[in-house]
Amino acid sequence: MSGTHPTREEDFDLYALGALDGDEKAAFEAHLASCASCKMKLAEATGRMAMLALAAPPASPSPGVKERLMRQVLATGRGPIETAAGVAPEKEGIFARWWGLLLPVAGAFALASVLLWLHNEQLNRQIAELRITVDQQQKQIAQAHEIAELMTARDTVVVSLAMQKNQPEGTARVLYNAQHGMLVYDGHLAPTPSGMSYQLWLVPMSGAPISAGVFNPAKGEMNSIMAKVPPGTAAKAFAVTLEPAGGMPAPTGPMILVGPVS
Amino acid sequence: MTGEMTVTESRASDAALVARIVQRDESALAALYDRYSGMLSPVLNRILRDSQAAEEILQDIFYQLWRSATQFDASRGSLPGWLLVIGRNRAISRLRRHNPASGEELLENTVVLPTNLESTIAQQQLVGKVKGALDSLPKEQRAAVELAYFEGLTHSEIAERTGDPLGTVKTRLRSAVETLKRNLKT
Numbered sequence: 001m002s003g004t005h006p007t008r009e010e011d012f013d014l015y016a017l018g019a020l021d022g023d024e025k026a027a028f029e030a031h032l033a034s035c036a037s038c039k040m041k042l043a044e045a046t047g048r049m050a051m052l053a054l055a056a057p058p059a060s061p062s063p064g065v066k067e068r069l070m071r072q073v074l075a076t077g078r079g080p081i082e083t084a085a086g087v088a089p090e091k092e093g094i095f096a097r098w099w100g101l102l103l104p105v106a107g108a109f110a111l112a113s114v115l116l117w118l119h120n121e122q123l124n125r126q127i128a129e130l131r132i133t134v135d136q137q138q139k140q141i142a143q144a145h146e147i148a149e150l151m152t153a154r155d156t157v158v159v160s161l162a163m164q165k166n167q168p169e170g171t172a173r174v175l176y177n178a179q180h181g182m183l184v185y186d187g188h189l190a191p192t193p194s195g196m197s198y199q200l201w202l203v204p205m206s207g208a209p210i211s212a213g214v215f216n217p218a219k220g221e222m223n224s225i226m227a228k229v230p231p232g233t234a235a236k237a238f239a240v241t242l243e244p245a246g247g248m249p250a251p252t253g254p255m256i257l258v259g260p261v262s
Numbered sequence: 263m264t265g266e267m268t269v270t271e272s273r274a275s276d277a278a279l280v281a282r283i284v285q286r287d288e289s290a291l292a293a294l295y296d297r298y299s300g301m302l303s304p305v306l307n308r309i310l311r312d313s314q315a316a317e318e319i320l321q322d323i324f325y326q327l328w329r330s331a332t333q334f335d336a337s338r339g340s341l342p343g344w345l346l347v348i349g350r351n352r353a354i355s356r357l358r359r360h361n362p363a364s365g366e367e368l369l370e371n372t373v374v375l376p377t378n379l380e381s382t383i384a385q386q387q388l389v390g391k392v393k394g395a396l397d398s399l400p401k402e403q404r405a406a407v408e409l410a411y412f413e414g415l416t417h418s419e420i421a422e423r424t425g426d427p428l429g430t431v432k433t434r435l436r437s438a439v440e441t442l443k444r445n446l447k448t
Binding site (some may be wrong): 032069 | 274275300303338350370373392393396412415418420439
C-alpha cells in the first residue's frame with residue numbers, strides 16, 4: 001500500500017469536492033490506488049458532495065432534449081441494427097457471385113432500391129411511433145414539473161405514513177399543499193391479495209375521508225399517486241386502506257398505513 | 263368522496279430499468295430520463311450558466327447511459343449518484359475548457375448516496391436538506407464550497423480568486439465539509 005491513510009476524515013470530502021491540489025492530491029491518489037477501505041470512504045464522500053448539486057437554483061430542460069436523445073438512440077444506438085449490419089457482408093459474398101451470372105447489373109440496382117425503400121419505410125414507421133411516445137412523455141414531463149414546483153412551496157407539508165400493527169410491511173410519504181389542493185404520494189407496499197386494491201385517503205379536519213387514488217403495486221415496485229382535492233381542504237391525516245378491487249366511495253377495509261398531519 | 267384528479271403509476275427500480283436498457287428498451291431510458299433529468303438540469307445550468315450547453319451535456323450523459331448500461335453495476339453505487347458526478351465533471355470540464363471526460367466514467371466512479379432518490383418526493387426532500395445544510399454555513403465557508411463545487415476550483419485557485427491566504431481557504435473548506443457531513447447525515 002502506498003503511503004498512509006489520510007489522517008483527517010475531511011480529506012475524503014475535500015478530494016471529492018475537487019479542492020485538493022498539488023502534493024496533497026498526489027499523495028491522496030497514490031494511497032487510494034491500493035487501499036480498498038479508503039476507496040469505500042471516498043465513494044461515500046463523493047456521494048455526500050454530489051448532493052450539493054441539489055442546492056442549484058431550479059432549472060428545467062426543454063422538452064426538445066428528450067426528443068433529440070430518443071432520436072439519437074433510434075438513429076445510432078439500437079442493437080439489432082448493428083447486428084444486422086454485422087451479418088450482411090457474408091450473405092452479400094455468397095449471392096454476389098450468382099447475381100453476377102444470373103442477373104443483369106440493372107436488376108441488382110433495382111432490387112437494392114426496393115430493399116432500401118423497404119428499410120426506409122421501416123425507419124419512418126419507427127420514427128412516427130417514437131414521435132407519438134415523445135409527445136406523450138413531454139406532456140408527462142410538463143405535468144411533473146408543475147407538480148414539482150408546487151411541492152417545493154413553503155406551505156407544503158410532508159407526512160410520513162406508518163405501518164399498522166399486524167398489517168403488511170410498507171412505508172410511504174405524502175407531500176400535501178392544502179392551498180392548492182394537491183398531493184403526491186410515494187410508497188412501497190406488498191402486492192395486494194387477489195380482488196383487492198389499496199386506496200389512499202385524505203382525512204379532513206371535518207367531514208368524510210376523501211379518496212386520493214387506488215393502486216395495486218407489483219412486487220418490488222414503488223407506487224406514486226398525484227391527486228387533486230378541493231383547494232383549501234385542511235387535512236388531519238392520510239391513510240391507506242385495503243379495499244375491494246377498484247376502491248370504495250368510503251373506507252371499509254383495514255388501515256394499512258396512517259400518518260397524522262402535524 | 264373522491265379527489266378531482268388522480269394519476270397513479272408504478273415505478274420500476276433503477277436497476278430494473280438499467281437491465282431493460284441493456285435489452286435495448288428505449289422506454290426504459292426514457293423513464294430514467296424522466297426520473298433524473300429534472301435533478302441534473304439545475305446543476306448543469308448553475309455551473310455553465312448556458313442553457314444550450316447544459317442541455318447538450320444532459321443529452322450526452324443519458325446517451326452514454328444508453329451505450330454503456332452493461333457497465334453499470336448497481337452494487338457499486340447508486341445511479342443518481344453517478345449521474346450527478348458525471349454531470350458535474352462534464353460541466354466543469356466544459357467550463358474550464360478541459361477535454362471532455364471519457365466514456366469510462368461509468369466504470370471508474372463509485373458513488374454511494376446516503377439516500378434513495380428514485381422518487382420525486384425523496385429528491386424534493388433532499389433538496390430542502392441540502393439547501394438547509396448550506397444555509398447553516400458561515401458566508402465565507404459557503405462561498406468557498408460553491409467556488410469548489412460549482413466552478414471546480416481547488417484550494418489554491420480559490421485563494422487566487424478571492425485574494426484570501428491559502429491557509430485561510432483550507433481552514434474554511436475543511437470546517438465547511440465537516441459541518442456538511444454532520445448536517446447531511448440521514
